[in-house]
Amino acid sequence: MLKQGSALDRYFKISERGSDFSREIRGGFATFFAMSYIVVLNPLILSGPDSSGATLGFPAVAAVTAFVAGILTILMGAWAKHPFALATGLGVNAFVAVTVATNPGLTWPDMMGLVVLSGVTMLILVLTGFRTAVFKAVPEGLKTAIVVGIGLFIALIGLVNAGFVRRIPDVAGTTVPVGLGFDGKLVGWPTLVFVFGLILTIALVVRKVKGAILIGIVASTVLSVILEFTLHIGPSFDGKTYNPAGWSLVAPKFSEWAAPDLSLIGKANPFGAFEHLGFVAATLLAFVILLSIFFDAMGTMVGLATEAGTIDKDGNIPNVDRVLQVDALGAILGGGASVSSNQIYVESGAGIGEGARTGLASIVTGLLFLVAMFFTPLINLVPFEAVAPALVIVGFMMVSQVGKIDWQDLGIAIPAFLTFTLMPFTYSIANGLGAGFITFVLIRTFQGRAREVHPLMWAVAAAFLLFFGIGPIEAALGLH
Numbered sequence: 001m002l003k004q005g006s007a008l009d010r011y012f013k014i015s016e017r018g019s020d021f022s023r024e025i026r027g028g029f030a031t032f033f034a035m036s037y038i039v040v041l042n043p044l045i046l047s048g049p050d051s052s053g054a055t056l057g058f059p060a061v062a063a064v065t066a067f068v069a070g071i072l073t074i075l076m077g078a079w080a081k082h083p084f085a086l087a088t089g090l091g092v093n094a095f096v097a098v099t100v101a102t103n104p105g106l107t108w109p110d111m112m113g114l115v116v117l118s119g120v121t122m123l124i125l126v127l128t129g130f131r132t133a134v135f136k137a138v139p140e141g142l143k144t145a146i147v148v149g150i151g152l153f154i155a156l157i158g159l160v161n162a163g164f165v166r167r168i169p170d171v172a173g174t175t176v177p178v179g180l181g182f183d184g185k186l187v188g189w190p191t192l193v194f195v196f197g198l199i200l201t202i203a204l205v206v207r208k209v210k211g212a213i214l215i216g217i218v219a220s221t222v223l224s225v226i227l228e229f230t231l232h233i234g235p236s237f238d239g240k241t242y243n244p245a246g247w248s249l250v251a252p253k254f255s256e257w258a259a260p261d262l263s264l265i266g267k268a269n270p271f272g273a274f275e276h277l278g279f280v281a282a283t284l285l286a287f288v289i290l291l292s293i294f295f296d297a298m299g300t301m302v303g304l305a306t307e308a309g310t311i312d313k314d315g316n317i318p319n320v321d322r323v324l325q326v327d328a329l330g331a332i333l334g335g336g337a338s339v340s341s342n343q344i345y346v347e348s349g350a351g352i353g354e355g356a357r358t359g360l361a362s363i364v365t366g367l368l369f370l371v372a373m374f375f376t377p378l379i380n381l382v383p384f385e386a387v388a389p390a391l392v393i394v395g396f397m398m399v400s401q402v403g404k405i406d407w408q409d410l411g412i413a414i415p416a417f418l419t420f421t422l423m424p425f426t427y428s429i430a431n432g433l434g435a436g437f438i439t440f441v442l443i444r445t446f447q448g449r450a451r452e453v454h455p456l457m458w459a460v461a462a463a464f465l466l467f468f469g470i471g472p473i474e475a476a477l478g479l480h
Contacts, residue, residue: 008360012081017310017357024083027356028364030214031085033221034350034387037161038087039066039372040250040380042339045093050100050107056264056338063260063373065339070369072330072342077362080322083351084304084344085365086330092292093340099285103277110272112335114282117270118289119331119341125294126324135298135324137454140315141412142419142436143302147401149420149432150303154346155395156424162194162388163187163236163248188245189227190385193220197389205393213354213390220386221252228252248384260373264338280477284470289331291467292430293341297327299429300344307398308352346429349394350387411447415440434464 009015014024043061069087076084092115100111125131159165160178164186168179181187186195201216209215227233228251236246273282301323305311310318317323323344330342351361402420407413419436423429441461444453466473 012358012360014358014360017308019355019357021360023355024358024360025364026211026214027083027351027354027361029351029368030217030354030390031083031345031348031351031356031361032365032368033214033217033382034347034390035085035087035345036369036372036382037250037384037387038069038090038345039369041090042088042093045090045097046108046340048097048101050111051104052107054108056108057261059258060261060264061339064262064264064337066369066373067260067262068333068337068339068342070366070373072326072333072366073362073369074366075329076323076326076344077359077364077366079359080319080326081359082301082305082310082317082319082323083308083348083356083358083361084301084323085348085351085362086326086342086344087369088334088340089293089296089343092289092343095288095292096340105276106273107269107276108338109267109269110276111285112268112338112340113270114273114286115289115335115341116268116332117335118286118293119328119333119335121286121290122293122331123325123328126321126328129321131294131298131324132321134456134460135302135320136316137456137460138298138315138437139412139440141405141409141416142440143306143315144401144404145416145419145436146299146429146433147303147306148399148405148416149423150300150346150349150429151395151398151401152420152424153395153427153429153432154349154398155392156427157346158388158391158395161248161384161391163191163244163385164194164388182244189231189233190224190245190247190383193224193227193383194385194388196220196223197386198392201389201393211354213350213393216389216393217350217382217386220389221382224252224383224386225381250380250383252383253380257374266336267338268336281474284474288467288470289341291463293327293331293343295430295433297324297344299423299433300346301327303346303398304344304348304352306401307349307394308357310357347391349398350390353390353394353397411440411443411449414443430467434467437461438464 039062042065043058046056046061049055065088072086076086096111100106165178197216197220200219201212204212204215234246235251236243236248305317327344334340334342405416415436418439419432422435423432438461441453441457444450
């Protein structure tokens with residue numbers, strides 16, 4: 001057992017942050033279970049052919065996704081000393097996949113090269129202090145709104161992953177976008193697993209049981225395995241047919257050992273997109289990627305640090321420069337390894353909810369990712385439905401910060417509202433931030449208080465206006 005005052009304790013400030021060795025270990029496991037799905041999901045998202053007909057390959061993407069996530073998460077823990085885990089970002093990888101699929105002039109190496117360039121640009125912005133300065137320029141009310149928005153977002157992710165909330169097919173354009181279960185009804189044993197896990201986790205949290213979130217995940221996983229092995233439920237989509245009563249993406253099963261294929265590392269071509277698309281088109285694509293990774297990480301780390309209690313009364317995060325440096329490396333290494341930009345995961349909140357407060361938890365999570373690269377029973381054994389209750393509970397914990405927002409100051413209240421509603425409604429942290437920043441600048445101007453707005457907030461608002469207007473700009477330039 002870790003001794004208070006030992007070298008390891010002092011390095012990670014474990015006792016100082018009110019944690020202990022067992023909490024950090026439990027938190028590291030909880031975070032891994034909460035985000036390990038990316039090793040299965042990322043290859044599916046990046047599975048399509050490029051303009052040359054080449055594909056990245058499922059086994060290679062899975063192996064490199066786990067490898068890069070492991071290295072970066074360990075680096076975050078050892079260097080920045082925060083319980084923040086990194087892996088391929090879902091927003092950027094989807095953008096990359098769609099762009100490659102719809103642009104006949106692009107190959108996978110070309111697009112991944114743009115991700116690398118965005119990461120290099122990001123690292124320069126961090127090293128010059130610009131990115132940290134932007135973070136400090138954001139008003140406290142908006143930082144609180146970011147925490148609340150991420151809480152709502154992470155809860156929605158859990159509900160959707162569990163199949164409790166689903167998108168409604170909308171051929172006629174007359175229905176609401178989401179609804180309860182399938183056709184308005186909860187269906188399937190997997191949904192029952194989610195409900196069981198949620199009730200169990202709530203009971204454990206209310207009773208203040210140590211390890212409540214991790215116990216909930218493990219218990220739900222055991223129930224999932226029993227149901228799958230006895231009833232043979234199968235996944236919700238097997239590549240051909242859709243089964244609304246099936247498991248969401250991962251049907252619990254034991255996997256066999258397979259040697260990792262790391263052949264994708266070093267295949268990116270940083271300047272290929274400029275050769276095939278031209279300078280303007282390639283620059284616009286890189287700009288969209290840059291803005292997304294710039295603000296997603298900022299919002300996520302504010303939310304997670306607040307939940308962990310490591311953010312001070314002035315809204316500053318210890319070692320924030322190091323956190324942002326590792327995040328920038330996430331884009332460089334992720335793009336260079338052809339698995340898209342890696343970023344801080346909101347699912348790290350599962351580990352924080354379990355008690356993790358330091359980088360030791362991240363090292364545990366990172367090591368588990370490296371193990372998963374060789375042998376993946378933990379990943380394929382834990383379905384979304386078993387992890388989703390943890391995300392819902394963590395979402396609740398983060399949304400509880402909403403009372404700190406000054407609702408009497410409309411210059412903060414309205415931007416805060418737009419920030420935390422658009423994050424879940426658009427499934428994007430960056431979109432919520434953009435709406436909040438732009439409206440904050442506008443309302444302060446309408447109030448005759450424009451001088452109170454930090455100059456960097458004006459610059460960020462202008463950048464977001466360009467970000468939101470990228471579609472019309474591309475159309476005007478004939479790039480569609």
